Amino acid sequence: MNFTEVAVIGGGPAGMSAAAAAAKAGAKVVVFDRNDKVGGQLIKQTHRFFGSEKEYAGERGLNIAKILEKDLGSSRITVKTKATVLGVYEDGVITYSEDGKYDRLTAESIIIATGASEKQALFEGNDLPGVYGAGAVQTLMNLYGVLPGRRVLMVGAGNIGLIVSYQLLQAGAKVEAIVEASPKIGGYLVHASKLRRYGVPILTGKSIKSVIGDDEVKGAIIADVNEDFNFIDGTEQRLDVDTVLLATGLSPLNELIVNIGCEQRYIPELGGMVALRDDNMQTSVGGVYVAGDVASIEEASSAILEGIIAGTSAALGMGFVSIKAEDDREQAKARLKALRAGETGAKIREGIKKAVTERKYRDVV
Amino acid sequence: MRINKHPILEISNDRKTIRFSFEGKEYEGKEGDTIAAALTANDIRVLRDHGGRKRGFFCAIGNCSSCLMTVNGRTNVRVCTELLRDNMDIRRQSDKGSIFGGVER
Numbered sequence: 001m002n003f004t005e006v007a008v009i010g011g012g013p014a015g016m017s018a019a020a021a022a023a024k025a026g027a028k029v030v031v032f033d034r035n036d037k038v039g040g041q042l043i044k045q046t047h048r049f050f051g052s053e054k055e056y057a058g059e060r061g062l063n064i065a066k067i068l069e070k071d072l073g074s075s076r077i078t079v080k081t082k083a084t085v086l087g088v089y090e091d092g093v094i095t096y097s098e099d100g101k102y103d104r105l106t107a108e109s110i111i112i113a114t115g116a117s118e119k120q121a122l123f124e125g126n127d128l129p130g131v132y133g134a135g136a137v138q139t140l141m142n143l144y145g146v147l148p149g150r151r152v153l154m155v156g157a158g159n160i161g162l163i164v165s166y167q168l169l170q171a172g173a174k175v176e177a178i179v180e181a182s183p184k185i186g187g188y189l190v191h192a193s194k195l196r197r198y199g200v201p202i203l204t205g206k207s208i209k210s211v212i213g214d215d216e217v218k219g220a221i222i223a224d225v226n227e228d229f230n231f232i233d234g235t236e237q238r239l240d241v242d243t244v245l246l247a248t249g250l251s252p253l254n255e256l257i258v259n260i261g262c263e264q265r266y267i268p269e270l271g272g273m274v275a276l277r278d279d280n281m282q283t284s285v286g287g288v289y290v291a292g293d294v295a296s297i298e299e300a301s302s303a304i305l306e307g308i309i310a311g312t313s314a315a316l317g318m319g320f321v322s323i324k325a326e327d328d329r330e331q332a333k334a335r336l337k338a339l340r341a342g343e344t345g346a347k348i349r350e351g352i353k354k355a356v357t358e359r360k361y362r363d364v365v
Numbered sequence: 366m367r368i369n370k371h372p373i374l375e376i377s378n379d380r381k382t383i384r385f386s387f388e389g390k391e392y393e394g395k396e397g398d399t400i401a402a403a404l405t406a407n408d409i410r411v412l413r414d415h416g417g418r419k420r421g422f423f424c425a426i427g428n429c430s431s432c433l434m435t436v437n438g439r440t441n442v443r444v445c446t447e448l449l450r451d452n453m454d455i456r457r458q459s460d461k462g463s464i465f466g467g468v469e470r
Contacts (some may be wrong), residue, residue, distance in 0.1 A: 034427060034446075035426075035427075036448075041426070046373045046374060060373070066417065074381060079396075117429065118423075118424055118426040118428075120423075127415075127418055127420060128418075128419060128420075128421070129410040129411045129412065129419055129421025130410055130419060130421065131421075131423070132421070132422065132423055132425070133423055133424050133425070135425075135426070136423060136424050136425035136426070137425070139425040139426060140401075140402055140405060140425055141368060142374060143376075143402075144376070144397070144399065144402035144406075145367055145371070145374070145376030145378065146366065146367055146368065146398075146402045146405050146406045147366045147367075147368060147405075148366075148405050148410060148421075149366075150366065152410070170371060170372050170373065170380045171368045171371060172368055172369070172370075214419075215385070215411055216410050216411060216421070217418065253428070268464045282438055
């Protein structure tokens with residue numbers, strides 16, 4: 001059977017940086033990605049990133065993907081694209097489908113960096129064509145140059161809702177309104193201000209109640225919500241839109257974590273069910289690590305840093321000796337702490353506190 | 366609807382034309398399109414029905430199975446990630462689709 005030292009599942013920002021870090025520390029690495037190219041969701045991000053320079057602030061996401069991809073050029077790294085991992089098992093066996101063919105690979109250590117999926121929201125007609133994930137339409141317009149409609153209602157004023165709304169304007173669509181059930185805008189005010197300058201109303205304390213249309217979206221009803229997020233009767237308002245986009249959060253793609261039996265916990269601050277881990281991102285199953293959105297829903301910059309921590313730890317954990325790797329890991333931990341500092345990181349810090357446990361993993365892989 | 370001009374992206378609309386059929390009618394897409402992108406560019410949003418309700422794509426990255434269609438007779442193809450090819454025969458499917466012309470359920 002095929003063998004590798006480190007297997008990385010998912011070629012997004014976390015997976016790419018994990019692979020590069022593990023290889024740099026001396027390990028042989030195989031990266032699996034189900035798409036025909038690596039980069040994850042960075043490849044559709046046309047906006048410039050914030051944060052610190054080391055996490056590529058000021059660069060557009062799609063360019064960050066290119067920078068990280070270059071680091072996969074190491075001779076120790078094999079990248080498998082169009083390769084969907086089907087299962088991971090306690091003895092380190094990974095089963096996968098590569099370009100439609102089934103195969104197996106054994107790994108000494110596994111880094112799960114599968115990312116997240118967009119959440120649905122509950123309202124009448126939420127299954128109709130014309131209701132899409134905000135990220136889905138970002139993919140459609142920024143990768144394929146296609147818009148699914150002309151007049152859009154965005155649900156959710158977090159960063160994804162705000163950024164995709166702006167990108168819809170750039171693509172020539174009209175954003176009729178952004179509704180946000182919370183009393184305040186969740187995303188960065190820089191993004192919100194840009195939209196307001198273009199005359200896009202950002203309506204807080206309002207949400208979508210239903211969609212109008214039999215076969216596809218022909219309009220939407222929005223209404224005020226009270227502090228318990230229940231609709232207030234008589235406040236309904238009809239919007240003439242053909243597309244409703246949901247930017248109501250992400251949940252970790254945790255199937256493989258369940259499959260290999262990592263201890264999990266529901267931590268709403270981190271987006272849902274996540275694997276418990278130590279401060280090196282190692283889960284309760286020894287040799288199995290998590291990084292990126294599957295570990296906690298944050299941003300690409302934190303995913304990159306978690307990838308470095310997981311990648312160096314996987315290599316060091318199996319006996320590679322590298323002072324440089326230990327150094328890189330400590331630096332990544334410090335930078336991650338800095339990223340999560342301040343008021344905006346309070347919720348994440350709370351969640352991380354619940355997710356990070358003392359080292360007590362089963363030594364299996 | 367295709368985006369004609371964009372301040373940041375260079376998505377060329379001069380790409381090679383790919384001809385395909387949807388529900389027996391001829392349509393055109395561009396090389397590099399996924400099936401879902403090509404259908405959406407032709408203003409087709411209803412991709413299948415599920416329990417009598419119409420469905421389109423939802424996630425566009427292969428997560429959610431909202432966009433399953435029958436392509437060249439093969440059922441349950443995730444058209445949001447499957448690339449469009451010349452002369453593809455793309456059809457809506459009901460629920461899980463049917464093979465060998467059996468009842469769709």
